[in-house]
Amino acid sequence: MKQIVECVPNFxxxxxxxxxSIVGEIESIENAHILDYTYDDYYNRLVVSFVGDKDxxxxxxxxxxxxxxxxxxxxxxxxQHPRLGAVDVxxxxxxxxxxxxxxxxxxxxxxxxxxxxxxxxVYLYGVAAQPGRxxxxxxxxxxxxxxxxxxxxxxxxxxxxxREVHPMAGATxxxxxxxxxxxxxxxxxxxxKIAKKIARTLHAxxxxxxxxxxxxxxIPEKGITQIGMSITDFEKTPIYRVFELxxxxxxxxxxxxxxxxxxxxxxxxxxxxxxxxxxKIDNLNEDRVLEVSVAKAxxxxxxSG
Amino acid sequence: MKQIVECVPNFxxxxxxxxxSIVGEIESIENAHILDYTYDDYYNRLVVSFVGDKDxxxxxxxxxxxxxxxxxxxxxxxxQHPRLGAVDVxxxxxxxxxxxxxxxxxxxxxxxxxxxxxxxxVYLYGVAAQPGRxxxxxxxxxxxxxxxxxxxxxxxxxxxxxREVHPMAGATxxxxxxxxxxxxxxxxxxxxKIAKKIARTLHAxxxxxxxxxxxxxxIPEKGITQIGMSITDFEKTPIYRVFELxxxxxxxxxxxxxxxxxxxxxxxxxxxxxxxxxxKIDNLNEDRVLEVSVAKAxxxxxxSG
Numbered sequence: 001m002k003q004i005v006e007c008v009p010n011f012x013x014x015x016x017x018x019x020x021s022i023v024g025e026i027e028s029i030e031n032a033h034i035l036d037y038t039y040d041d042y043y044n045r046l047v048v049s050f051v052g053d054k055d056x057x058x059x060x061x062x063x064x065x066x067x068x069x070x071x072x073x074x075x076x077x078x079x080q081h082p083r084l085g086a087v088d089v090x091x092x093x094x095x096x097x098x099x100x101x102x103x104x105x106x107x108x109x110x111x112x113x114x115x116x117x118x119x120x121x122v123y124l125y126g127v128a129a130q131p132g133r134x135x136x137x138x139x140x141x142x143x144x145x146x147x148x149x150x151x152x153x154x155x156x157x158x159x160x161x162x163r164e165v166h167p168m169a170g171a172t173x174x175x176x177x178x179x180x181x182x183x184x185x186x187x188x189x190x191x192x193k194i195a196k197k198i199a200r201t202l203h204a205x206x207x208x209x210x211x212x213x214x215x216x217x218x219i220p221e222k223g224i225t226q227i228g229m230s231i232t233d234f235e236k237t238p239i240y241r242v243f244e245l246x247x248x249x250x251x252x253x254x255x256x257x258x259x260x261x262x263x264x265x266x267x268x269x270x271x272x273x274x275x276x277x278x279x280k281i282d283n284l285n286e287d288r289v290l291e292v293s294v295a296k297a298x299x300x301x302x303x304s305g
Numbered sequence: 306m307k308q309i310v311e312c313v314p315n316f317x318x319x320x321x322x323x324x325x326s327i328v329g330e331i332e333s334i335e336n337a338h339i340l341d342y343t344y345d346d347y348y349n350r351l352v353v354s355f356v357g358d359k360d361x362x363x364x365x366x367x368x369x370x371x372x373x374x375x376x377x378x379x380x381x382x383x384x385q386h387p388r389l390g391a392v393d394v395x396x397x398x399x400x401x402x403x404x405x406x407x408x409x410x411x412x413x414x415x416x417x418x419x420x421x422x423x424x425x426x427v428y429l430y431g432v433a434a435q436p437g438r439x440x441x442x443x444x445x446x447x448x449x450x451x452x453x454x455x456x457x458x459x460x461x462x463x464x465x466x467x468r469e470v471h472p473m474a475g476a477t478x479x480x481x482x483x484x485x486x487x488x489x490x491x492x493x494x495x496x497x498k499i500a501k502k503i504a505r506t507l508h509a510x511x512x513x514x515x516x517x518x519x520x521x522x523x524i525p526e527k528g529i530t531q532i533g534m535s536i537t538d539f540e541k542t543p544i545y546r547v548f549e550l551x552x553x554x555x556x557x558x559x560x561x562x563x564x565x566x567x568x569x570x571x572x573x574x575x576x577x578x579x580x581x582x583x584x585k586i587d588n589l590n591e592d593r594v595l596e597v598s599v600a601k602a603x604x605x606x607x608x609s610g
């Protein structure tokens with residue numbers, strides 16, 4: 001089976017023209033395929049999901065990063081999501097037949113080339129990082145605004161590139177991780193304090209679920225707030241459990257849940273776990289799903305026949 | 306894209322050796338792929354799901370039916386599910402790139418050949434049927450026990466084969482239908498009367514959901530009862546809605562829901578609808594699911610590249 005890698009770069013923009021240019025660079029690579037991209041003003045952030053073989057993903061990532069560095073000026077950037085640079089964070093994710101080690105290699109290759117070409121300082125995070133430097137929050141401490149000060153501190157030498165902030169693009173973080181679920185829940189209150197209290201109850205570092213990061217943001221044009229979460233291990237911490245606990249905490253403040261959304265692609269297992277929980281089904285796995293099972297049977301048939 | 310047809314034959318047996326023989330006949334056809342098969346004593350019924358191209362599916366179905374006719378004696382058959390014969394009902398279902406009309410043709414071909422080879426009377430049902438004869442319940446009225454009397458009645462001439470019950474195998478029903486969801490809910494009561502009352506509230510002909518057939522059965526070894534349902538259009542009548550209404554009716558009798566299961570394969574859309582309802586997600590469709598989207602992107606990439 002062909003190795004496939006996913007890449008989910010986060011760029012610091014929500015300007016439709018800039019978005020179009022960045023996405024266009026990825027689309028220009030023949031064997032890179034965009035699955036999804038979303039952006040919005042309140043995070044002022046573009047999140048793209050694309051897949052392909054290793055070489056195509058690396059090439060598409062370098063091209064789109066170059067475009068972002070050309071068009072985004074971090075000096076003018078405001079947004080509710082923590083960020084260090086124009087090309088803020090670039091995780092590579094192993095899908096079919098590829099491994100986390102393969103993705104660590106791609107991340108290092110990407111980081112090295114990006115730093116060399118554009119003089120952007122690059123930090124590795126997660127499993128690709130130097131010991132003690134794996135945490136994204138630690139790397140982003142103080143965000144873009146404090147970066148020129150932080151970068152000089154002991155132990156904060158970038159993994160690639162100069163120990164100096166790029167004048168427009170800031171710094172970039174890259175690494176490898178497993179598939180995770182991005183899940184946002186919209187609350188029927190404009191009170192950010194309440195949303196922050198709820199987010200804290202779920203957040204790993206505040207005593208919440210060990211695989212969950214949660215933050216609160218306002219969506220002013222709708223008069224609501226949002227709990228934005230990433231669930232790094234949705235098999236250990238199923239999404240329904242996070243949702244139900246969030247609901248219980250929201251009830252305390254009489255805040256209704258307006259709606260939810262996956263941020264990026266929804267992993268099939270998280271959908272199956274959810275349906276299985278609410279319908280009380282014991283044996284619901286991928287092989288029980290008609291379309292998935294048919295695709296597998298046909299692939300198998302094709303190989304033998 | 307290659308045309309794929311699914312077939313979900315129901316055989317009147319739960320004898321493991323007979324099951325093995327029947328399933329073995331399907332497995333012997335190179336391009337027929339079994340997705341799933343289940344059988345149990347209380348229905349005394351084997352349900353197989355398999356897929357393949359038209360010719361392979363027809364061939365596998367004729368071979369497995371021949372084996373069932375050879376091994377099953379309907380004179381000795383007891384079971385809670387309505388049935389007419391050893392090869393009780395054989396629906397053909399259009400999947401990728403195939404249409405319901407294609408499946409009507411296969412059903413007629415299957416019915417014609419089966420009747421000719423084994424002298425089994427064959428009825429067409431659903432869209433393949435003669436006008437006024439589409440309903441499975443109407444065809445199965447009085448079941449196997451009344452068949453020799455019913456078959457002689459006006460308007461009940463079989464579509465293929467003799468107007469005479471096969472001495473061991475009874476009669477067979479075949480046709481074409483769209484994908485449907487088979488869904489069973491287990492109730493924490495051994496009282497079949499209560500289960501029957503609940504089943505009636507859901508059943509189309511009793512004023513329930515227009516796309517749902519529901520029946521009640523006992524599972525004596527577990528001391529529980531089961532509502533067995535088929536939902537012919539799970540897009541119009543999502544499974545979560547059926548489940549929630551069932552729960553409301555069960556509450557009336559203080560009967561808890563023990564567990565649920567898909568009978569046969571679970572259609573992806575029914576899973577997505579369920580997750581979307583409980584998590585309040587607006588935009589959850591197949592293209593938002595990582596694995597499905599990646600498979601599509603790779604298929605597309607393969608064609609162009």
